[in-house]
Each structure stands twice: as structure tokens, then as C-alpha cells.
Amino acid sequence: MSGGFPVDLILFAMVAAFLVLRLRSVLGRRQGYERPPQERQAAAPPSHGPVEAEPQPGPAPEHARPVVPDSRTPTGQVLERMRQADPAFDPRGFLAGAEGAFRMIVEAFARGDRQTLRDLLAEETYVGFEQAITAREAAGERQRTEIRAIHEMRIESADLRGTVADITVRIVSDQVNVTSGAGGEIVAGAEAVTELNDIWTFQRDLSSGDPAWKLVGTRSA
Template sequence: MSGGFPLDLILFGMVAAFLVLRLRSVLGRRTGFERPPAPVAVPRPVEAEVTPAPARRGVPDARGPVGQALSRIRGVDPSFDAAAFLGGAEGAFRMIVEGFAAGNRPLLRDLLSEETYAGFEAAIADRESRSERQRTEIREVRDASIEAADLRGTVADVTVRFVSDQVNLTTDAEGKPVAGTDAVTELTDVWTFQRDLRSEDPTWKLVATRSA
């Protein structure tokens, strides 16, 4: 081989430089004190939350006697809407049932007529006198349907049938069960709400209850 720079070394150097540039373009460069790549977290399976289905709400046919009574109520109070009323009635049902279990007298006084409140308050006082506690959970309201309506002057009554899944358990001072069960039970309640449609108070108050 004659003097001069070896050609094969030049070729190898060019190839090596090309490979380095290619690797840098693919992998990138590290600058400074970079943290090592974080390990990929494998998400744990999450239990799906069970959301109760909305209650079936039954509004009577406008051509039937109950539907016609609702139309008369709307004639006195144009803002009355049967479907919206059922939504509010379901909310009141939940608050009253759970408020009674908790002995929440102020809440009950706002949502019950005087006569109905007197009966609820007496039952709460009797329970407290025996140092008993009531646990009530409404797991689901399956059905809320208007089954009767009446209008006397400006005073309207609307009766709603509620079908619900509940847990009701009463325990004594030592925590021992004395009534009810901690199992879910389907209950049917028929409640009547009343309001003077000319009153500034928009609250429909509970005036009567019965089990079906």
C-alpha cells in the first residue's frame, strides 16, 4: 500500500458517524440529571358503582277522573306539573322517612301538616323514652305514581303510591335488634300531600300515610 491516508479507514469512519447520527435521531439525547423513565403502572380493576335506576313515575291519563282532577288543579295553579310534582314528592318521601328515623323534628315540622307531625313526634318521643334507635336506608324508589287527586276550593290533595326497597332496623340501648330487619325489604306506602294553591308557601305537606 502506498503512502497516504488509508481509504478503508475513511469509509469505516463515515459509516460509524452515520450510525451514531441515526441512533441519536431515534433515541434522542439525555441532558443533565434526568430521572429514569417511570415504570408503567398497571391499573387495578375498579368495581363498577351500581347506580339505582330512576323511579318509574306514573302520571294518570288526562282523560280519566284522576287526570281531570289534576287538570283542575292546574287551572287554579298554572305552574303545577304532574311529572315535576312526582319528582318533588319522591324527594320529600326520602327526606321524611330518613328524617323520622333520625328524629329530625325541625325537618319533619316543615314537611308535615300539624296533625301528621304530632303523630310522628309522638312515635319519636316513645322511641327515645326506651333509648331505642332506628336505622332506615332507602336503597331504591322503584315506583312513584299518582293514584288520586282532589280539589276543594283552592286546597288540593294529591295521593302518591311509593314502592321502595328499604332497610329498617330498630335496636335497643345495647344495640340489640328489637324490631325490623337489616335485610332489604320491598315496601309500598301511600301518601297524600296537600297544599293551598293560593298560599305563598310552595310546600306540599304530608297529611296522611298508610301502608299497602
């Protein structure tokens, strides 16, 4: 921030607005899948403690492999109902947008970028992320996250309740996560590349004029 006329604030706001609008333009291609709401776990910040994996040889794929259920499966049938409710809905387009959202949210959480998180998360989900950031700041800790590759984006389940669509996605990624203490010492994580399996649920009211899907739940597989 600057003193006097906040030119830099205006520029930052314009850049943030551009990123959010671009993400919405992709996630806003209405689509949907998810688990029933009673099965959804309470949203929590991404956990980064799964199983370590050897780095994969060769260059990382430019985009994750999208996996969409067959139309004959129960989940596929829910997707078809969403397509009927909103002809613009496309499961593969949704997965492409979800991949972008995943990158932005994970990196924003590591940076403590509350505004980006507020734009992309449902209110209850944001509260959990914000509390984790506040606790980290109070402890004088800093987190560094590098997403080395996203290998797969798989629609796990879907639910349509009236016009409210939920999509649950399994995200397989390679990451480096290191949390450093006030003195620079590593207090959590490691420099090793770790393969993570995250289950994220996005939600949108298909009748809304707002095309953005919001993150409403996270857990580790």
C-alpha cells in the same frame, strides 16, 4: 349546640333552611291529586313491616319511575282542573318533589330530626311522628333506615276542594329498617332489603303564597 356565641347553631340553621327551600322549589311547582278527605286515614309515622323482597340486581335507578294518570280518567280530569287553577302545576314535577320529600321525611324520622319533620309535615301529621319518636327515645331504642331504591312514584288519586289540592301518591321502595335496643340488640326489623308500598297524601292551598306541599296522611298498602 355550643356554649357562648352559637356560631354552629347559625350554620346548622342555614343548612336546614337551604334544604327546605330547595325542596319547596320543587314541590312548589303546583300540582295535585288525592283521595277525598273523608277517605283519608289518620296520619301515622311510616310503618316498615311489609313483605320482604329479594334485592334487585344491577344499580338502582337514579330516579323513581313517575306514573301520571291519563287525562281522560277521573283523576286525570282533576289534575287538569288543578292545572287550570294554577298554570305552573305539573304532575311530573310534583312527583319529583314528592320523591325528595319522601327521602327526607323517612330519614328524618329515623334520626329523630324533629325540625325537618315540622317543616315538611302538616301539624296533625307531625304530632303522630313526634309521639313515635318520643316513645322510641323513652325506650332507649334507635332506628336505622336505608333507602336502597325508589322504584315507582304513582299518582293514585286527586281531589280539589275550592283552592285546596290533595295528591295521593303510591311510593314503591326498597329499604333496610332496623330498630336496636339500649344494649344494641335488634328489637325490630332486619338487615334484609324489604320492598315497601307506602301511600302518602300531600296537600296545598293553591291560592297561598307558600308553594310548599305538606304531608297530611300516610299508610302502608
